[in-house]
Amino acid sequence: MMENVGLLSGIAVLVGYIFDLLVGDPVKLPHPIVYFGKSISFTEKRMNRGKSRLVKGMLSSISLIVTVFLLFHFLMMWSLQASLWLYALLTAIFFFYGLANRTLITECIDVFKALEFGGVAAGRKQVSRIVGRDTSQLTEQEIKKAALETMAENLSDGVVAPLFWYALLGIPGMMAYKMINTLDSMIGYKSERYLLYGRVAAYIDDVANYVPARITAFLMAMVVFSIRALRFIVKFGSKHSSPNAGYPEAALAGILNVRFGGPNVYHGQLVDKPFIGENDRLLTQQDVYIAARVNHLVCLCSVLLGIVIRYLII
Numbered sequence: 001m002m003e004n005v006g007l008l009s010g011i012a013v014l015v016g017y018i019f020d021l022l023v024g025d026p027v028k029l030p031h032p033i034v035y036f037g038k039s040i041s042f043t044e045k046r047m048n049r050g051k052s053r054l055v056k057g058m059l060s061s062i063s064l065i066v067t068v069f070l071l072f073h074f075l076m077m078w079s080l081q082a083s084l085w086l087y088a089l090l091t092a093i094f095f096f097y098g099l100a101n102r103t104l105i106t107e108c109i110d111v112f113k114a115l116e117f118g119g120v121a122a123g124r125k126q127v128s129r130i131v132g133r134d135t136s137q138l139t140e141q142e143i144k145k146a147a148l149e150t151m152a153e154n155l156s157d158g159v160v161a162p163l164f165w166y167a168l169l170g171i172p173g174m175m176a177y178k179m180i181n182t183l184d185s186m187i188g189y190k191s192e193r194y195l196l197y198g199r200v201a202a203y204i205d206d207v208a209n210y211v212p213a214r215i216t217a218f219l220m221a222m223v224v225f226s227i228r229a230l231r232f233i234v235k236f237g238s239k240h241s242s243p244n245a246g247y248p249e250a251a252l253a254g255i256l257n258v259r260f261g262g263p264n265v266y267h268g269q270l271v272d273k274p275f276i277g278e279n280d281r282l283l284t285q286q287d288v289y290i291a292a293r294v295n296h297l298v299c300l301c302s303v304l305l306g307i308v309i310r311y312l313i314i
Helices: 002-023 032-047 053-082 084-098 102-127 140-187 199-223 227-239 246-256 285-313
Strands: 259-266 269-277
Touching (some): 002 285, 032 053, 053 084, 084 140, 102 140, 246 269
């Protein structure tokens, strides 16, 4: 029985991966992350007021994460008892929903295309879809940097980290991680509104991504055999204001031989981010395609490693 579960689940994971590779995030289909976001907004509007906002934010964040984990735990346990095929089907569906590889790559390539065919104004509008910084004054070079930095950071957040937690805790772990990541993206800011309420959510996200971010950086260097990327990971990985984002950004900076980072405006506040890399050259269209190839290779390696760890080792 357990051998059949492992085999079918491994196949289901590959189906989910291939489906993401073909279509990316579905626009017209219901997506769990949308409902995660609605639950976060619903809770925040009612809890982020008055006194003890730090405690309220902590309790709200932990409650949402635990609720998601338990919900998917019982759903997957029920499906396994009901039918092995139903269990495999749900595994494929939610693995697909938990992976964000194709859409991330497409969005970043679209930024470069917008710059090429629509100019800086079109590039600013397109990159604003995927970054949290103020894009209204970005130059063409800064727009390209923003897209590539986001591609590197989200390779960890949107691909390797979900797969890491899937390998350890299955679909419930993967979905709980997606709630953690959604919480951070919605309330994990140091703005006046979220400084206290979102502090614990941001900290949980840092902890959840600590190991995956470093695995991501190492895999990025390995899939293209880049010694410079390994050197940049050691030299620049810890210099980012985030405890995790600097590692995949340093790896991509090494692969492309560019310089990322520097001051940027986030939600009305100037953030003096350190530079990552050494060569402040002009970025080209070719750079985004190299980054896309790295993303695809890392994603494939992570999927295969996740299957091996979950079904052959654990």
